[in-house]
Structures are given as structure tokens and as C-alpha cells.
Amino acid sequence: EMEDHGTAFKTRWRVLRERVLAMKEIWTKREAEFHGQFVRFDKIWADPKPIQKPHPPIIVGGDGATTFDRVVEFGDGWMPIMRPTRNPVERIPELRERLRKAGRDPKSASVGIFFAPPKREALDTLAAAGVSRAIFGLPSEPREAVLPRLDAYAKVMRS
Numbered sequence: 001e002m003e004d005h006g007t008a009f010k011t012r013w014r015v016l017r018e019r020v021l022a023m024k025e026i027w028t029k030r031e032a033e034f035h036g037q038f039v040r041f042d043k044i045w046a047d048p049k050p051i052q053k054p055h056p057p058i059i060v061g062g063d064g065a066t067t068f069d070r071v072v073e074f075g076d077g078w079m080p081i082m083r084p085t086r087n088p089v090e091r092i093p094e095l096r097e098r099l100r101k102a103g104r105d106p107k108s109a110s111v112g113i114f115f116a117p118p119k120r121e122a123l124d125t126l127a128a129a130g131v132s133r134a135i136f137g138l139p140s141e142p143r144e145a146v147l148p149r150l151d152a153y154a155k156v157m158r159s
Helices: 009-028 067-074 088-101 120-128 143-158
Strands: 032-035 040-044 059-061 077-079 110-114 133-135
Touching: 009 032, 009 067, 059 067, 059 110, 067 077, 067 088, 077 133, 088 110
Parallel strands: 059 077, 077 110, 110 133
Antiparallel strands: 032 040
């Protein structure tokens, strides 16, 4: 899949890092330049700049061994996938500590959960743990199957 998009699997994280850092330069500097291994450009001008300051939030997905390295270095948030076998909420204190050790405000990175359980009690528990964003799963099924699920999600959100 990576190679279908022009990125070798072996270098994907290094390429991602440089692309994000390069975009931050473009978004935040009047005259941006970047000279990395994978991304290189001399002085450029790019307008308009994003309305969000200093730039749109960089939300890092995943729950692997090096995910927090990326969140700490260039992320504004973390969004792992909730799995029945592993609750990423248990890692929030570790993320906060990693941010603190790096000299960042421990609350400077938001936490969201992908495939959050669509139950009010579960959402309240996630919020109490520091989760500020929850995304429910939605199957690729016919309209007749999806619309009732959306109605159920709306009911949970109104409760």
C-alpha cells in the first residue's frame, strides 16, 4: 500500500516526519525552506496561510512502540484505535510524561480514540481519562444498515 503511494515501507516514518516538518515551515514562515533527506526546497512563498495558528493540528495515529516519539516531536494530538485486546487509554499517563520530559506541556497533545465504544458510560470514562475526541466505527454497508446505526450514535451523543 505504501509503495502504491510512492513511499517505500522501510522509510515511511522518516518520510512522514520530514513532510510534516516541511509543511509546518510552509504554514508558519513567510519565506520557508527545508533541506531534509526526502524533502528539499529552497526559499518558497506559499499563501494563504492556515487560519488555525500556528497551523492545523497534527494528529498522530497509531499505538506502536515509536508512536509517542512522533507525537512528542511534531504532534498536536494522538489518536489510537480502541481494540478489545488493548485499551490505549492506559497509555495516556505515559504520553503525558513523555511530553513533560521533552519540555512540553503534558496537556499540549489532545487524545482521541478511533472506534470508541458508542455507549454513554464508555464515553464518560474516556473523557475522565483525558480523551477529548471519540470517533465511532461505521461499516461499509448499505444505507438501510448504516442509517439506523447513525441514529443510535446520535441518541448516545444526546444522552
